Amino acid sequence: MKHPLLSLFFLVWYGLSASAQSPANRSTVSGYVREKGSQEALIGVNVYLPGTSTGTTTNTYGFYSLTLPAQDSVVLAFSFVGYESVQQTVFFQRNTELNIQLMPGRMLSEVTVTGNRSGEEKVSESARMSTIDVPIDQIKKIPAFLGEKDVLKVLQLMPGVQKGSEGSTGIYVRGGGPDQNLVVMDDAVVYNANHLFGFFSVFNGDALKSVELIKGGFPARYGGRLSSVIEMNMKEGNKEKLHGEGGIGLIASRLTLEGPIQKGKSSFLVSARRTYLDVLARPLIRAESKGEAMAGYYFYDLNAKVNYDFGRKDKVYLSGYFGRDRFFARETPKKEVSDKTSAGLFWGNGTGTLRWNHLFSEKLFSNASLIFSNYTFQIFSDQESTRRNGNALETETYQLRYNSGIRDVAFKYDLDFYPNPRHSVRFGLQTTNHKFTPSAIVLKDTEAEQFRTEVDAIRVQESGVYAEDTWKPNERWRVNGGFRLSLFQHKAVNYLRPEPRLSAAFVLKPDFSFKASYALMNQYVHLLSNTGIGLPTDLWVPTTDRIKPQQSEQIAAGFAKDFTKAGSLFRGMTLTVEGYYKTMKNIINYREGASFLLIGNPESANEVRWEDNVTAGKGWSYGAEVLLQKKVGRFSGWLGYTLSWTQWQFPELNFGKKFFPRYDRRHDISVVGIYELSPRITLSGTWVYGTGNALTVPLAEYSPRPHQPVNNPSNGYYPGGFIPFFGQTANDYGPKNSFRAEPYHRMDFGIQFHKKKRHHERTWEFSVYNLYNRRNPFFYALQTKAGETPTAPSTTVLKRYSVFPVVPSFSYNFKF
Structure with missing residues (x-):
């Protein structure tokens, strides 16, 4: 069964490797894109020719490769969300290595960065969805x-x-x-x-x-x-x-x-x-x-x-x-x-x-x-x-x-x-x-x-x-x-x-x-x-x-x-x-x-399998x-x-x-x-x-009334239903998951205070979970309430339980 896997792998490898030979009139520019100041590899950076749809993106390790017709020079643009865009003129008649460092965008310049996004690979231009x-x-x-x-x-x-x-x-x-x-x-x-x-x-x-x-x-x-x-x-x-x-x-x-x-x-x-x-x-x-x-x-x-x-x-x-x-x-x-x-x-x-x-x-x-x-x-x-x-x-x-x-x-x-x-x-x-x-x-x-x-x-x-x-x-x-x-x-x-x-x-x-x-x-x-x-x-x-x-x-x-x-x-x-x-x-x-x-049972435990x-x-x-x-x-x-x-x-x-x-x-x-x-x-x-x-959840609860005759107490049956054994109640649950809990909704709010010191930056953050104290359901349970008078019948209600009120x-x- 392993041979089809290996055969397919080597067939794909051979076919793609054979096609890797570039025509003499084309050259490749490749390299890595990293963050300036840390040398961290950047994933998904767009590398393209401005004004055209020709381009590529960096992989998980920041590597890119772009093959173009050989020419005296070409302008390449590098752009990534949250970073300042860079344009680089490349002179090449042969394969060229070009490594780029992008500067993280600052808040005051983000409007400018957004304005340069026209050259990026947009969501509408990507084949991927979901x-x-x-x-x-x-x-x-x-x-x-x-x-x-x-x-x-x-x-x-x-x-x-x-x-x-x-x-x-x-x-x-x-x-x-x-x-x-x-x-x-x-x-x-x-x-x-x-x-x-x-x-x-x-x-x-x-x-x-x-x-x-x-x-x-x-x-x-x-x-x-x-x-x-x-x-x-x-x-x-x-x-x-x-x-x-x-x-x-x-x-x-x-x-x-x-x-x-x-x-x-x-x-x-x-x-x-x-x-x-x-x-x-x-x-x-x-x-x-x-x-x-x-x-x-x-x-x-x-x-x-x-x-x-x-x-x-x-x-x-x-x-x-x-x-x-x-x-x-x-x-x-x-x-x-x-x-x-x-x-x-x-x-x-x-x-x-x-x-x-x-x-x-x-x-x-x-x-x-x-x-x-x-x-x-x-x-x-x-x-x-x-x-x-x-x-x-x-x-x-x-x-x-x-x-x-x-x-x-x-x-x-x-x-x-x-x-x-x-x-x-x-x-x-x-x-x-x-x-x-x-x-x-x-x-x-x-x-x-x-x-x-x-x-x-x-x-x-x-x-x-x-x-x-x-x-x-x-x-x-x-x-x-x-x-x-x-x-x-x-x-x-x-x-x-x-x-x-x-x-x-x-x-x-x-x-x-x-x-x-x-x-x-x-x-x-x-x-x-x-x-x-x-x-x-x-x-x-x-x-x-x-x-x-x-x-x-x-x-x-x-x-x-x-x-x-x-x-x-x-x-x-x-x-x-x-x-x-x-x-x-x-x-x-x-x-x-x-x-x-x-x-x-210890004597039969060995016979129990999870598939059962x-x-x-x-x-x-x-x-x-x-x-x-x-x-x-x-x-x-x-x-x-x-x-x-x-x-x-x-x-x-x-x-x-x-x-x-x-x-x-x-x-x-x-x-x-x-x-x-x-x-x-x-x-x-x-x-x-x-x-x-x-x-x-239980839709109804059944129990024998006081002094009610029971036809056959030994097996627990009585007129009108089945009781596991005399004196207890039984619940009717109806179809599986037929009950809908109340809708869930919640608002959270946070505020951060930033301050740059000489050698570090500190941030105080205050937040509130469930701002308006919505009592969202966590689980439901039956609860029996006694009657208002000794002779009044008790009632059973479905009670909602919540776990998180407003949490600062x-x-x-x-x-x-």
């Missing part, structure tokens, strides 16, 4: 919950992205679940991107250089998920001088340091963050305890990166992330005869990426990556009971360890080929060795004389090769076509699946285009979740002989408009309107009453999205609107009938605004609205 990038600078200015800037919560404000529960970082894209998002940081997959049970993400914005969200029309280089790709790249580190930034907030502090190892050649970046909730709560816990007690929660994360520039042709990068959440409690009474207890819940991610860039020629750029990713989750409970038996002390011990996780070791090789200004070709391969541990149990019970160790490890291989071409056949057409071939191997089960991709844009008139895309995606890993909110108890499991791969097909169409007319109220803005239709097959969910914890707890089904999602966005200028932000429908169907859920999943929302609106009032004051605000979640916060941030 793609959104958010400048890191904007993310840092948007008001945040408890002052913690969060990349995933900003992405929730984009059209097509549904939010999870109140305050959580859950991402649900175009009807997909949280497992259908490919979250990548420096080529490494992050499997659980949540801190604090989903209220914060693991991504520290101070360490990130770029964030991009792809919702559809996926380029062929991406695979393995159905709904979205969230690609993040860490900063490389300042190659010129030591630089740092950090902040002190209500619940956490952070610090980032970057600087040269060898000036101009290599650099480092270290970024750390930690909460101190456990430290703040410790005095209160000790005051309430009669013995030695400790309980608390905290999380921490660490990003690190080093790189070395060996010259024009070779560069090496080593980056990693490590983070942990720890929730723990223990009590040690001072008495000799007592019970000592401790319990905890730990989870965390670890990633590592070693990358090597090599430049074969002015037209062929390569990157090889060796990738490691590890996610672990553990529950533990220990109890030690000491009792006196006569004059002797006897100790009984109970210990339970439950672990689950997923570990990846992967190799990835990509090539970027630039044969001429009309073609930009990418091709490559990736292979990943997954090790899943859905259940690892260690049990020790001295009283019951039970000792058990079980590890259920599953090893699988996932591979793929791809080729794609961004093609400009003429002044009107822009096409990105590609093909991916994926292979999954697990014991005797092999899946070889083709995945064609196509995106195209037709320029109807300057600054206005029509776009359409098609993508077929396969997913070989699954997430088992009872709640759908991304808790650490969710399990990653692979495709097996009983569980087939998930698959989706998505088509999308719409138009894009750039507003560039001088004097226009909307100048500098972009407008995209898209409609989509997506089908999903073999999506999985827990059966009714199933649990992630595979612990049962799930059911497979299908889904449909369709809708329309509108995004009006402005990235630069004194006033920036966006307005997003989503109209969508999502339905699932499982043969063993809801009697086999279709139902709306929990996070199906008919309407979703987000408004984000950032205003630079002056160089010292920045105002920001957000307002969001969403249709209520679909929930399953402040933080102190600094740079040097």
Whole structure:
């Protein structure tokens, strides 16, 4: 099964390499674009000939290549949002290397920068659609919950992205679940991107250089998920001088340091963050305890990166992330005869990426990556009971360890080929060795004389090769076509699946285009979740002989408009309107009453497999999205609107009938605004609205009346219904998720005060989450109220519970 993959890869390589020979009358200008002052590589910089559609963009490592007819001289323009544009005259009759440094744009000159955007690759001129990038600078200015800037919560404000529960970082894209998002940081997959049970993400914005969200029309280089790709790249580190930034907030502090190892050649970046909730709560816990007690929660994360520039042709990068959440409690009474207890819940991610860039020629750029990713989750409970038996002390011990996780070791090789200004070709391969541990149990019970160790490890291989071409056949057409071939191997089960991709844009008139895309995606890993909110108890499991791969097909169409007319109220803005239709097959969910914890009767536990707890089904999602966005200028932000429908169907859920999943929302609106009032004051605000979640709640409650005769108490039946056993009540829930929660809406506001000192810059930030104190529903529960008089009947009502009222916060941030 491996031979088709290798054959296709070498066939593509040979064909493209053979076409790389340039005619004698053409020359190539190539090089790197970096930020002036730090030497940080810039991604997506537009390189073009002013007044023409001839141009290209820099890749993930800041490299570009442009082949033109040989001539005495040519003027090249370099432009990028948030940076001052540069024009350079190039004299060449042969291949030329040209490295450029761009100066970050200042607030007072941003109006001028915006005026020079006419030469950039506009949204209307790009073949790609359903793609959104958010400048890191904007993310840092948007008001945040408890002052913690969060990349995933900003992405929730984009059209097509549904939010999870109140305050959580859950991402649900175009009807997909949280497992259908490919979250990548420096080529490494992050499997659980949540801190604090989903209220914060693991991504520290101070360490990130770029964030991009792809919702559809996926380029062929991406695979393995159905709904979205969230690609993040860490900063490389300042190659010129030591630089740092950090902040002190209500619940956490952070610090980032970057600087040269060898000036101009290599650099480092270290970024750390930690909460101190456990430290703040410790005095209160000790005051309430009669013995030695400790309980608390905290999380921490660490990003690190080093790189070395060996010259024009070779560069090496080593980056990693490590983070942990720890929730723990223990009590040690001072008495000799007592019970000592401790319990905890730990989870965390670890990633590592070693990358090597090599430049074969002015037209062929390569990157090889060796990738490691590890996610672990553990529950533990220990109890030690000491009792006196006569004059002797006897100790009984109970210990339970439950672990689950997923570990990846992967190799990835990509090539970027630039044969001429009309073609930009990418091709490559990736292979990943997954090790899943859905259940690892260690049990020790001295009283019951039970000792058990079980590890259920599953090893699988996932591979793929791809080729794609961004093609400009003429002044009107822009096409990105590609093909991916994926292979999954697990014991005797092999899946070889083709995945064609196509995106195209037709320029109807300057600054206005029509776009359409098609993508077929396969997913070989699954997430088992009872709640759908991304808790650490969710399990990653692979495709097996009983569980087939998930698959989706998505088509999308719409138009894009750039507003560039001088004097226009909307100048500098972009407008995209898209409609989509997506089908999903073999999506999985827990059966009714199933649990992630595979612990049962010790004698039969070995017979329990996670496949026994799930059911497979299908889904449909369709809708329309509108995004009006402005990235630069004194006033920036966006307005997003989503109209969508999502339905699932499982043969063993809801009697086999279709139902709306929990996070199906008919309407979703987000408004984000950032205003630079002056160089010292920045105002920001957000307002969001969403249709209520679909929930399953009791519609009626049944109970036997006092002294009511019961036909057959032994089996619990009585006239009019079924009672589990006499004297208790039973609830009628009706169809699954047939109840709609109240609409969700909230406003946040923030203000930042900047001041530049002699050697550093400081920022005080004050923000308010849920400004007008909206009591948004977090969950619902039945509550019985007694009658007003002793003889009056009681009533049962459905009560709404909220978790976050108005929440003010402040933080102190600094740079040097």
